Amino acid sequence: PTVKYEITKRLLAAEGQPISGQQLADDFGLSRTAIWKHIKELEEEGFGIDTVKKKGYVLRSSPDSLQAAKIDQHLTTKRFGRNIHYLQTCPTTQPIAHQLAQAGEPDGSIVICEEQTAGKGRLARAWTSTQGKGIWMSVIIRPEIPPTKAPQLTLVAAVAVTRAIEDIADVRAEIKWPNDLLINGKKCTGILTELQADIDRVHAIILGIGVNVNQQLSDFPEDIQSIATSIQMVTGKPVDRAELVARILYHLEIYTDLYVQHGFEPLKILWESYSCTLGKRIKAIMIHQTIEGVALGITNEGILQVKTDDGEIHGIYSADIEIQN
Numbered sequence: 135p136t137v138k139y140e141i142t143k144r145l146l147a148a149e150g151q152p153i154s155g156q157q158l159a160d161d162f163g164l165s166r167t168a169i170w171k172h173i174k175e176l177e178e179e180g181f182g183i184d185t186v187k188k189k190g191y192v193l194r195s196s197p198d199s200l201q202a203a204k205i206d207q208h209l210t211t212k213r214f215g216r217n218i219h220y221l222q223t224c225p226t227t228q229p230i231a232h233q234l235a236q237a238g239e240p241d242g243s244i245v246i247c248e249e250q251t252a253g254k255g256r257l258a259r260a261w262t263s264t265q266g267k268g269i270w271m272s273v274i275i276r277p278e279i280p281p282t283k284a285p286q287l288t289l290v291a292a293v294a295v296t297r298a299i300e301d302i303a304d305v306r307a308e309i310k311w312p313n314d315l316l317i318n319g320k321k322c323t324g325i326l327t328e329l330q331a332d333i334d335r336v337h338a339i340i341l342g343i344g345v346n347v348n349q350q351l352s353d354f355p356e357d358i359q360s361i362a363t364s365i366q367m368v369t370g371k372p373v374d375r376a377e378l379v380a381r382i383l384y385h386l387e388i389y390t391d392l393y394v395q396h397g398f399e400p401l402k403i404l405w406e407s408y409s410c411t412l413g414k415r416i417k418a419i420m421i422h423q424t425i426e427g428v429a430l431g432i433t434n435e436g437i438l439q440v441k442t443d444d445g446e447i448h449g450i451y452s453a454d455i456e457i458q459n
């Protein structure tokens with residue numbers, strides 16, 4: 135961590151109380167001028183800092199950003215989010231996380247940014263990632279599981295994000311199998327699971343999580359305005375994105391550990407309680423076929439079971455789901 139990062143953390147933790155420049159200089163073994171330069175830089179990044187004579191620096195306001203010190207302030211995890219790679223803008227966080235994972239980045243590290251210019255959905259679709267309005271992050275997870283079980287981790291992630299949104303914004307999202315989170319039937323979160331694995335072992339799962347947080351309807355491109363929503367659009371209140379990130383990581387760590395230790399069953403119950411797919415008539419659209427029927431449930435492997443009108447039960451591993459009633 136850099137000195138600037140440590141200073142930011144101190145200012146945030148002081149909650150409006152002054153911090154002496156001399157104290158900072160002593161603690162970091164720097165001159166007061168060097169500290170002052172860091173303070174100027176923070177001001178340029180949008181921090182409102184007053185200099186009070188004989189007392190020191192007072193943090194008046196901090197920018198609505200996702201930089202590491204802001205997430206850190208809310209973090210209650212052991213591993214998740216303990217390494218934060220923060221970027222203003224990037225095409226997509228996924229390949230950056232892949233590269234870091236390949237270079238040995240530890241379990242729970244994240245890549246997060248304010249804006250993606252080429253955000254990815256599943257099957258090479260685009261994910262709109264407006265500047266400063268959402269959470270666009272990739273989490274590197276290293277569970278000891280065979281690659282066949284990786285899709286279950288997507289379901290685990292869906293539960294974690296749903297719980298976090300409920301805690302922070304007091305609104306209940308529903309999970310549409312496998313991993314869309316909907317509020318009032320509109321998509322507020324998408325999850326993209328990518329793997330680094332050989333035949334019998336997962337090296338890393340790169341979990342891409344996109345949450346629409348503070349957008350207005352006009353922030354979305356026209357073609358998705360009828361299907362997308364944000365938390366603020368539903369609750370009418372802006373959400374502190376850094377706090378929500380920390381909460382997502384909190385649940386993600388707990389549920390991933392629970393899953394690795396006890397398997398999918400305990401999480402299946404949770405997943406089902408948030409699902410809006412089960413019991414409904416659905417259309418499962420896959421690359422080479424479409425199946426229509428009633429969604430009966432998910433198996434202990436996380437496979438969706440659909441009963442078609444001829445009474446046959448089909449296991450669906452991956453598809454886009456349209457809910458029909």
Ligand code: BTX
Pocket residue numbers: 225226227228250252253254255256257259260261262263269270271272314321322323324325326342343344345346358361362363
């Ligand atoms: P998906 O394929 O299920 O959803 C993509 C579809 O959702 C698009 O075709 C479009 O119709 C719609 N859509 C696009 N952008 C949005 C949006 N912001 N809100 C609601 N609907 C939208 C879902 O894929 C997986 C998304 C993962 C995004 C994360 S963000 C961090 C990481 N980096 C990255 O590039 N992707 C992941």
